[in-house]
Amino acid sequence: MKSNASLLTFLTISEPSEEKIFFGYLKELEEVAPDKPHWYKGKGSHGNAIFLWEEKKVKQWTVVGNDKFTQALFQDLSSKFELNINLGSVNKKFTAPQFEKEVVKDNIYAIPDVDNCDKGDRPDDFICKSWHTDISFFLNEEKNCEFISGYKHFNGIKQVEPYGLFYEKFLFQKLNKKICFVYDSRGVFYSLRGVRKDTKKDPTKYFGFVQEDLKFKTNSKVIIRDISGTRTLGESEIDPTNGRWSMDLSEAINKGEFLFVDKTTGKFLCGEKFYLIKDISLNTQIVSITIKDLFGRDINIVSNEGRVAPLSESVVWHSSSAPSDKQSEIELSDRISQILLSLGKSIIISDPYFLGEIIVEDSQLKLSKSQLVFMNALVIALAKGGIEELNILGSWRKASSLSDGSQEKFIEGYKAIYKALKATFTNSSYLKLKTFNICFSKQPFHDRYVLNGKDENVIYSVSNSINGIIQSTELMVLPLTQIDIFKIRPKVLQRFEESDKYNLIY
Amino acid sequence: MCPYYSHIKYLNAGKNLYDRIDEVVMFIDDYFKPQKSDQFFIMDPYFNVFTALRDPFTNNKLEETIWSSLIILMANEDSSFSIITNEQMSIGIPPSKVDFPKSESKTVNIEACYYPNGVFYNDYTLHDRYILRKNGDDVSGLHIGPSLTDIHNKDVSITVFEIKEAELALDNFVFIWDQCKLNKGWRKS
Incomplete structure (x- = not known):
């Protein structure tokens, strides 16, 4: 079955009337989602969340659900900066500071309207201009962030769950860059190479591999288009046994667009522009x-x-x-x-x-x-x-x-x-x-x-x-x-x- | 061919203890002679997959731990590693994936499952430490005395499994792995 589970976690400062989110993390998992959203015990189950750091009123709220559910919560939060979630018999109000997606300038690899493939490597970060609650004890305070993340221990401060959710220094680095939300999508890891017989000519033969599950390798194919994306120059099936593919293009190119296509619907699953490197001789x-x-x-x-x-x-x-x-x-x-x-x-x-x-x-x-x-x-x-x-x-x-x-x-x-x-x-x-x-x-x-x-x-x-x-x-x-x-x-x-x-x- | 690496003898000979670790790692690598498409099965209750594997890979410090060194050394194209441990770990739902470093330019699949003793299957507990290799019909295995998580001040004995015992250990591993997978983290509350 196709992976469709996501984990969404909020770190909040708890106030009597609301939970003020200062950091959110949405991670798409390589797993099948539970039938209904599952809130972790002590992290939102039955409306209860225990303090990670009681003195500072820090709590964590974590849910695993299908992508649709978690994305809807994220969309709501990113448009209204407020959420009202029904947790069993309890209704909880969450508020967030205003945040917007960090724009990476001069991205020469992006294909308009097509998802980037290797998102796990470059998760989307969302910046907030300022927080709507005091978190000065986390900003420039690496140890405090590491206590919460579980890489250092301090009596009275609990670590986030699931263990290892944040890699070492993750929270510290993000907060210091004013990143208050991270969206870590599933990615597709692939490689692409051109075969050059002559160092002066561009290749027509291309090959590579895809690191994905059997279903993805069976249900999708790869295509290469010219750099403007107007003409398809070649396509290939993906070998389901080892993820390899190879294709002969109708013309020689050293740059173009590489895309994964759903074989049934014809939709682009993801893609990126590529630029090949030419071999040339040492000439200093x-x-x-x-x-x-x-x-x-x-x-x-x-x-x-x-x-x-x-x-x-x-x-x-x-x-x-x-x-x-x-x-x-x-x-x-x-x-x-x-x-x-x-x-x-x-x-x-x-x-x-x-x-x-x-x-x-x-x-x-x-x-x-x-x-x-x-x-x-x-x-x-x-x-x-x-x-x-x-x-x-x-x-x-x-x-x-x-x-x-x-x-x-x-x-x-x-x-x-x-x-x-x-x-x-x-x-x-x-x-x-x-x-x-x-x-x-x-x-x-x-x-x-x-x-x-x-x-x-x-x-x-x-x-x-x-x-x-x-x-x-x-x-x-x-x-x-x-x-x-x-x-x-x-x-x-x-x-x-x-x-x-x-x-x-x- | 069941070597014993004595800590004290090594120390008294004035040798560098890093070299002893290298010797252990090289023995395991030499024994398995890893090839493309190998499947490795690692059982070690004390293998903390986050600190011993994921973090060194993420921080580009591949030699940081014995496990990261060994797995980088044994990994070939299309290799896979399945790890069962008692150490708490899971990004929500087991088994957790550990990304192989891209600087190595290989497709390698690493999955680990956290198995809390006595919780998933009757009162079964993990204790043994071993590594099994399967490629096609070939199955081989090594039993390792202490956890490779830390051997710097411990003697290390390594025992080679006979083929039948390796196959039996593999059957057992697969059974525990399936039990581990069945018990999704999000189902427990």
Whole structure:
């Protein structure tokens, strides 16, 4: 049966005549709804809700019902900012501050009038200008929010139910952004890739997978339209056994609209615009004191200072934040350069997948777009920062799952990187690299870090593998806290020390 | 092939205790030799799925716990993990889903069911800790002495199930899983 259950919860400040909602959360569940709405015991059942925090009069009200029921409550609340709910023999009045949906500007992925597929990843947030009751003890008060959420304990304060409803720091982060309602819809997780035989031509063959239940995979199909949404260029059934699909388009494209369609009704279930990344060859050159980089920019090497200060706050890149694909890649490359330059002259990149498999065909590097952007950043950092040691630490146990060949072939690919770097710096003296190793960890690991390989306590957590940054559309690099530095840095350095190292300089 | 990882011997040898955890994790991974479309069944009364799995995945700290490390390591395309635990957890209605980190680019299904002792089926209580793997007709399993939730100061013994015992354990797991699913959280009040 199709999932149709939703959970709706309100956090309120209880007053004799009404419950003043200061935070609401509606989550669509992957479950079938009960026959009638079920209010949790002590959270609204028979009109009763116990205090989570009696001194501050904080209560929680929670109901599980079908989507129609919870959405009707939400619609009522968002239009009137008031609800009257009959809970058995008791009628309860709820009021809310005025709130409106947060508008995400410049969303180049949205298709007009079609739902976004991956909503679980980007729930709708609703902002309120101000609350109609005093909740100052939650604003900028992380511990109080965590007591209520159940991640910290304080005698006399109960946690929300069901346990784990809010992830760690969820309530704190939302309230601090003045978000007073969150609507977390079911999403459809999917992937899409184009198959390119020629790096200069756009693909006609596309494939991907859908992570959904059997019914969804059986009852829907995928289609691709041109970017204006006027013409359907191809369609495919979804293999119900593994969620895979593939299609040949009637014309080659590198951007378009990807949609799920209900096979019976023909209605669009959800969809998003997509923009493919083209593979192009590494084409940075150094002439005198300037680098002409991958994007055609002349970058002056000597007018800029080399080492930059270690990051004091996180660096975030999102593909949709720039007005064009090219600008987005420039932004990514510049951020990576700055990160590398802040690490000093000795750098360890610790990533279970290394930099991904480096493919060499006919003595030419065939890099993915992510790898190219990284290489562009690396060339700039090498030239400006005089980096002397670069070690790429990975886990063959993990990387081999994405590699077609042997470990020897994998290493050969990385040797080709050094060859390309050397060629880039042929007419200059800016390449100071004395050590360039690929290092195979003896232990499995999963988290990604970049760090200074010498004595400096500079280490950052990295959200994605380098080879998958553009595909995943985002990157977050976080400087570790002092406690995490003490905990994690020795572990990564030990992995590095014990690893099998292969010199790539020849 | 039933290893015993002694805490004291490791400590007295001056070794790093993180390495001992890695050895346990690698033994389990090496034993199962995970492949595409594996189904794993994990029974551990002390497996807090939120703190040991969901939060590390959400916060992108995949090595934060032994469970998150092990599951990331064993997960392949189309793998599934079914977890039964005594630890309180459920977003309303069991079994709860745990999203696999997208940075891993794999389709992996993780579900967990909270089984309060003696409530769902007669007075049955969870006690054992084991991991079973099924792929096609192949069933294999390991019994693990302590909960993998925390082994840093505990000895760890691992026992390999014979095929028949693994199949029996799997039958038992499926039965308890079904009981757990039948008892929807919202039906109890």
